[in-house]
Amino acid sequence: MLSKEIQLEVNKGAMLPLMEEFYTIQGEGNHTGTAAYFIRIGGCDVGCHWCDVKESWNAELHPPTPIENIVANAVKYADTVVVTGGEPLTWDMSLLTSKLKEHKLKIHIETSGAYPLSGTWDWICLSPKKNKLPTQTVYDHADELKVIIFNKHDFIFAEEQAAKVNSNALLFLQPEWSNKEDMTPLIVDYVMKNPKWRVSLQTHKYLNIP
Ligand SMILES: C[S@@+](CC[C@H](N)C(=O)[O-])C[C@H]1O[C@@H](n2cnc3c(N)ncnc32)[C@H](O)[C@@H]1O
Ligand SMILES: Nc1nc2[nH]cc(C(=O)O)c2c(=O)[nH]1
Numbered sequence: 001m002l003s004k005e006i007q008l009e010v011n012k013g014a015m016l017p018l019m020e021e022f023y024t025i026q027g028e029g030n031h032t033g034t035a036a037y038f039i040r041i042g043g044c045d046v047g048c049h050w051c052d053v054k055e056s057w058n059a060e061l062h063p064p065t066p067i068e069n070i071v072a073n074a075v076k077y078a079d080t081v082v083v084t085g086g087e088p089l090t091w092d093m094s095l096l097t098s099k100l101k102e103h104k105l106k107i108h109i110e111t112s113g114a115y116p117l118s119g120t121w122d123w124i125c126l127s128p129k130k131n132k133l134p135t136q137t138v139y140d141h142a143d144e145l146k147v148i149i150f151n152k153h154d155f156i157f158a159e160e161q162a163a164k165v166n167s168n169a170l171l172f173l174q175p176e177w178s179n180k181e182d183m184t185p186l187i188v189d190y191v192m193k194n195p196k197w198r199v200s201l202q203t204h205k206y207l208n209i210p
């Protein structure tokens with residue numbers, strides 16, 4: 001149990017349950033291959049059965065950390081920060097993103113969109129989930145839509161989500177990692193037949209980097 005004072009700071013977004021921070025190469029989506037500092041914030045109740053960071057789900061396992069400390073680390077490494085989780089929009093991202101902007105960092109988010117958009121972002125990657133569909137604000141502001149393909153039905157879900165996202169969003173299909181041998185060939189065929197989509201791979205896993 002957090003003390004009342006700390007809980008209030010977390011509610012404001014002045015402290016956040018930090019799981020890990022690491023400097024690496026963005027492995028997925030439009031910015032694949034580019035250096036970025038990742039900030040992984042704990043807490044997610046979406047419950048994807050194939051989630052590759054289930055350790056992030058329980059926010060209580062991750063220490064409430066002042067955003068000043070998070071920002072002080074980020075500025076040492078890169079000019080681009082990727083905020084991920086867990087589900088970062090569980091929390092109010094306004095204070096974190098305004099502090100990062102004071103240091104002129106480019107700020108990207110990886111989100112399921114399950115909660116309303118908070119914070120100010122240079123790039124929003126929306127990866128929608130069937131269990132808890134995105135809120136309208138995230139569909140409206142997403143820069144890229146990245147749908148995970150675990151089975152054939154997910155192509156139908158991908159088209160439904162593409163119809164909901166704003167018309168400027170870039171469209172990506174990404175194989176679910178444990179099923180990639182079966183799904184990647186289907187994605188390749190699909191993108192050749194439907195070239196508005198692009199292939200996204202989790203390249204950091206092939207490179208054995210975080
Ligand atoms: C771990 S999530 C954290 C951010 C946010 N909760 C979300 O789902 O977008 C980061 C990205 O990894 C993707 N992802 C998670 N598990 C995956 C898996 N097993 N295979 C492929 N992509 C996965 C998510 O869809 C999301 O795009
Ligand atoms: N290298 C690398 N790229 C990523 N892109 C999105 C990630 C995430 O977990 O949000 C991720 C990650 O965990 N590692």
Ligand code: SF4
Binds near residue numbers: 051056087
């Ligand atoms: S929404 Fe993201 S963090 Fe949450 S369970 Fe799904 S993939 Fe994992």
Ligand SMILES: [Mg+2]
Binds near residue numbers: 052
């Ligand atoms: Mg990841």
